[in-house]
Amino acid sequence: MGYTLIYEPNAASKTSVNEFKTLLEKGKDDVKVDTMKKILVTIINGDPLPDLLMHIIRFIMPSKNKELKKLLYFYWEVCPKLDESGKMRHEMILVCNAIQRDLQHPNEYIRGNTLRYLTKLKEPDLLETLVPNVRQCLEHRHAYVRKNAVLALYSIHKVSDHLVPDADELIYRYLYEENDSVCKRNAFICLGDLNRDAALQYIQDNIYLIETLDPLLQLAFIEFIRKDAILNPSLKSEYTQLVTEIIEAASNVVVYEAANTLTSLTTNPQSILLAASKFVDLATTEADNNVKIITLQRINELNKAHPGVLQELSLEILRVLSSQDLDVRKKALDVTLQFVTSRNVEDVVKLLKKELEKTMSSNEDKSAEYRQLLINAIHQLAIQFIEVAANVIDLLLDSISDLNNTAAYEVITFVKEVVEKFPELRQPIISRLIQALPAVKSGKVFRGAFWIIGEYALEESSVLEVWRYIRSSIGEVPIIASERKILEGGNNGDDSEYTNGSTEKSKKGPVVLPDGTYATETALTVDYNQNQENSKTPIRKHILSGDFYLAAVLASTLVKLILRLQRLKVEAKVLNGLKAEALLILVSILRVGESSYVSKKIDEDSADRIFSYIRLLNDEEDVELIQTSFLDDTKDAFKAQIESAEAKKAEVEAKALHKNAEQIDDAISFRQFDKNGGSKTINEDEEAITSGTGVKKEDLSSRLNKILQLTGFSDPIYAEAFVKVHQFDVVLDVLLVNQTTTTLRNLSVEFATLGDLKVVDKPATANIGPHGFHKVQTTVKVTSADTGVIFGNLVYDGQHSDESTIVILNDVHVDIMDYIKPATCSESQFRKMWNEFEWENKITIKSPIETLKQYLEELMKGTNMTCLTPGAVIGEECQFLSANLYSRSSFGEDALANLCIEKQTNGPIIGHVRIRSKGQGLALSLGDRVASISRKTKKTAINAV
Known part of the structure; x- marks a missing residue:
């Protein structure tokens, strides 16, 4: 039994009963309305005010005011109707007469409102005299009265069946005479509860017209079938056939409910496929994005419950991609990828390629993000099915110049994985990648491409082809000399500003001529400088702009290419020439990095790397060790990373399969042997949904x-x-x-x-x-x-x-920890957010916790963050640990953290945690949490008290 508490602004200043009486006697209508509201609040909150009943009968009941009449019926609902001895109060006879008059009132809305009140009245003594009037209302000319009369009759029968013993017969006859859809729906719902056989008979009589019936009545039929099928499993086949007919209705609401019911009635693959195809139709035709996502989710759940049945729907689901909403498109792609097999993969990839080509010419706001989703989907399909991998890579590498930096890097990551997984495709993919390099603009994409070429360019022809590209892309070397020549050419040979072989950039600002006037710069001069800038080759442009991380990767690639040629036993003359060229390029990069031609000077890490590569190229003693380190170990590390990711994926899939699988030793549930006699009152699906909401019973302690x-x-x-x-x-x-x-x-x-x-x-x-x-x-x-x-x-x-x-x-x-939940994201998403988020909180750590592993576990537990770095939870012998962590708040806020710590010998753990988020509050709050974790001390054992 539920109850309601109504808010009282001031419980201390309660109005007395006498004051209420005075207000009811002498007040005007608006005062009476306020007084009635106060009386209702007081009664609902526990004070019955029995002395006011006669005053309300005298001063409120005769009123014609509509608002007062409405409040009066609320009052009849909550007022005390019994005296102290438990018998009906005498005043209720007057109330009963008033209700009777309202049931015969010429205004249909007053009649309807009165009938609605009767559904709340539970006293048989009061209802007895009202039954004839309710019966009369069943024949009223207005549908509003009739629909409430049916419910009132049903409610009276439930209170005391002897008051209306023929309620089911009355409603059954009424169903055939009624034309209004709402009235028929109400009547059928009541009939289904009062007399199951009569409801079945009505369905049987309308079985040939079932597709043309009003949607409201169709929904009532579906609801009746869903409940009755649980109580009478023997009728499931007939009900399945009936719902299969209703599912062809015109109303989308009916189609959705019928499809849901069909999946709970049968496990027949044809019926499941029919229900899923209806969900797909709803997802494509319905305009509301929420409906699209819900129906796609239902398809996903059906696929988990009935694997292998819905595979032919994959292309149909992709029609949903015509929606403009990114969440809908993402959901459609996620669902489709689960249905793809070797039979339909080529068709799916063709469709995704068409979508990708559309986004190239699209000017939509979110076309870049949509493009990213498509690339990820194609990536997953190519990794899974070798037959489409080569074709897909050609398309993506062709379009790499049209993609933004993030999407282009996704393509390179994808190529990296395919090249490792499918050795037979390596040679054509490497050749295709070298052809695509001139279209690359991003330094990040260059880095990925160079790594792939350095690892997988295994033939002499490929190595020499990529060498030619790198040589042409760097341009004339030494870089300083060629840059000086370009500048001197631009300044008409005036090299007075260059001294001691170095150069200073000309100061920006107005130039004053000898006569004291300002010099002017013509558009021709500006265009010339602009052309000089645009004529620079891609890699040279990146180096001069200060991207020395790319320069270090390029240096590493050159070393790998030389070592590869050494392993291939290339002619010494060719090898020495290329080695000399590589040394010249590396020295040239180092020199220009220290000069003033670059936007920013070379960093120490990159300089050290390039120096070490120069030494390695000149090392003639440890050639085999160097070859193993550069050509084998890095490839093995990447292979291990791919295998680890695949193992995790397989583990997740195995868990999902195990969750849906039925073990051979599981107990079989016979509903007939259930202690309740096999009777259930709710749909199994609804029960599953209720149990899966995650609402736990609270432990009061x-x-x-x-x-x-x-x-x-x-x-x-x-x-x-x-x-x-x-x-x-x-x-x-x-x-x-x-x-x-x-x-x-x-x-x-x-x-x-x-x-x-x-x-x-x-x-x-x-x-x-x-x-x-x-x-x-x-x-x-x-x-x-x-x-x-x-x-x-x-x-x-x-x-x-x-x-x-x-x-x-x-x-x-x-405590903000109640709002922060562990979450996961890909490495590229983490990097993207790390670059975008403006708030950073850096916390210095000095913790007495004994091991790095323990500290990481404490940090994850205390901040509700997930560790994204594979293998970060390492053994205890390592002295250093670096890991990325991620979580998300209930409000959709992302929190990123980077942990760098070191275990000192016989000392504390030191290091720092950098936290980034979009808003300042989350970064500061998590920082406080991290600081409190670092302050945790070791628990000392008490030896004696």
Whole structure:
């Protein structure tokens, strides 16, 4: 039995019964309306006010005011109808007469409203005299009256069946005479509960017209079938046939419900396929994006429950890609990828290629993100099915110049994986990649491409082909000399600004001529400089702009190519020439990195790497060791990374399969042998949904851990709060105890907040007697995962009216960990967010925790973050640890963290954690959490007390 509490603004200043009587007697209609509302609130909150019944009958019942009449029926619903001895009060005869008059009222809305009230009335003595009038209303000319009359009749029968013994027959006859769809729907629902056989007979009579019936009645049929099939499994085949006919209805709502019901009635592959195809139709035809996502999710669930049945729908689902919403497109791609097999993979890839070509010419806001989704989908298909891999790579490498940096890097990552997994495709892919390099613009993409070429260019022809490209892309070397020549050519041979073989950039600003006037620069000069800039080769342009990470990768690639030629036993003359050329390029990069021709000087790491490569090229003694390190070890490391990722994926798939699989030793459930006699009242699907919501029964003892003391034991009033965190709000249940021997009058609790919190409601004012208890509740809205503080005070009146006492409450800190959940994302997504997020909080760590592994586990546990770095949870012998962590708040805020720590010999763990987020609050809050974890000390054992 549920109950309702209505908010009272001020519980301390209650209106007395006499005041209510006076207001009812002498007030005007608007005053009476306010008074009735106050009376209703008082009754609902527990004070029955029995003395007011006669006054309301005398002064409110005769009124013609529509709002008063509406409130009057609310009052009849909650007012006490029985006296102290449990018998019906005599005044209710007058009420019954008034209800009877309203049931015969010429206004159909008053009649309908009165009939609605009768569904709430549970006293047979009152209902008995009203039955004839309700029967008459079944034949009223207005549908509003008739639809409520059916429900009233059904409700009266449920209260006491002897009042309307023929209710089912009456409703059955009424169904054939009625034309209004809402009335018929109401009547059928009532009939289904009162007389199952009569409801079945009605369905049987309408079976040939079932497709043309009104959608409301069709929905009522479906609901009846779904419930009755559980109680009578023997009829499932007939019901399946019936629902198969209803599923062809014109209404989308009926189609959705019929498809859902069909999947619960049968496991026949044809029926499951029919239901899924209807879901696909809904996803493509319905305009609402939420409907599209829900129906796609239902298809996904069907595929898990019935693997292999829905594979032919893959191309149909991809029609949903015509939607403009990115979430819908993502869901459609995710669902489709699960249906793809070697039979339909080529058709799916063709369709995805067409979509990708469309995005190249599209000007949509989110076309870049959509392109990324398509590339990821094609990537997964190519990794899974070798027959489409080569064809797909050609397409993606052709379009690499049209892609943005992120999408182009995704293509390179994808090529990297395909080249490793399919050795037979390596040679054509490497040749195709070399041809695509001139179209590459991004340094990041160059780095990935060079790594692939360095690892997998295994033939002499490929090595020499890529060498020619690199040589032409770097341009004339030494770089400094050629750049100086270009600048001198641009300055008409005036090299007065160059001294001692170095150059200084000309100062920007106005040039003053000898006559004191400013020099002017013509458009021709500007165009010439612009052309000089544009004429630079791609890799040279990146080096001069300060991308020395690319330069270091290029140097590594050159070393690998030389070592590869050495292993292939290339002619010494050719090898020495290429080695000399490589040394010249590397030295040239180092020199230009220290000069003023570059935007920023070379960093120490890149310089050290390039120096080491120069030494390795000149090393004639440890050739085999160098070859093994450069040509074998890096490839093996990448192979191990791919295998690890595949093992994780296989583990997830195995878990999903195991979850849906039925073990051979599982107990078989016979519904007939169930202790309830096989009777269930809810649909199995609904039960599964209810049980899968994750709502756990609260352990009452756990509440004790969340109780906070707000005032001291010696304060005149003691207060404590139980803090309950919901998804987007915090509820404070405050218990107040009067510790004095006097009544505390007009006591109110006032709360205020700091941070992204907002107090939604103010607790009511109350009077608390000597040593009395009082509970108040307030809700605080949370808008972000930020550290919030709730503070406040208690105020109550003193002995004189102008006195008041204030008790300050202890602060309540909202724990952000209730809003932060572990999450996962790909490495590319992590890097993208890391570059985009502007707020960073760097926390220095000095922790006494014994091992790096323990510290990482404590950090993940304390911050609710997931470790994204594979193999980060390592053995205890390593002294260094670097890992990326990620979590997401309930409000959709992303939190990234990078951990770099070192274990000192016989000392603490030192290092730092960098946290990044879009908003400042989350970064600071997580930083405080990390700092508190680092301060945790070792627990010392107590030897003696």
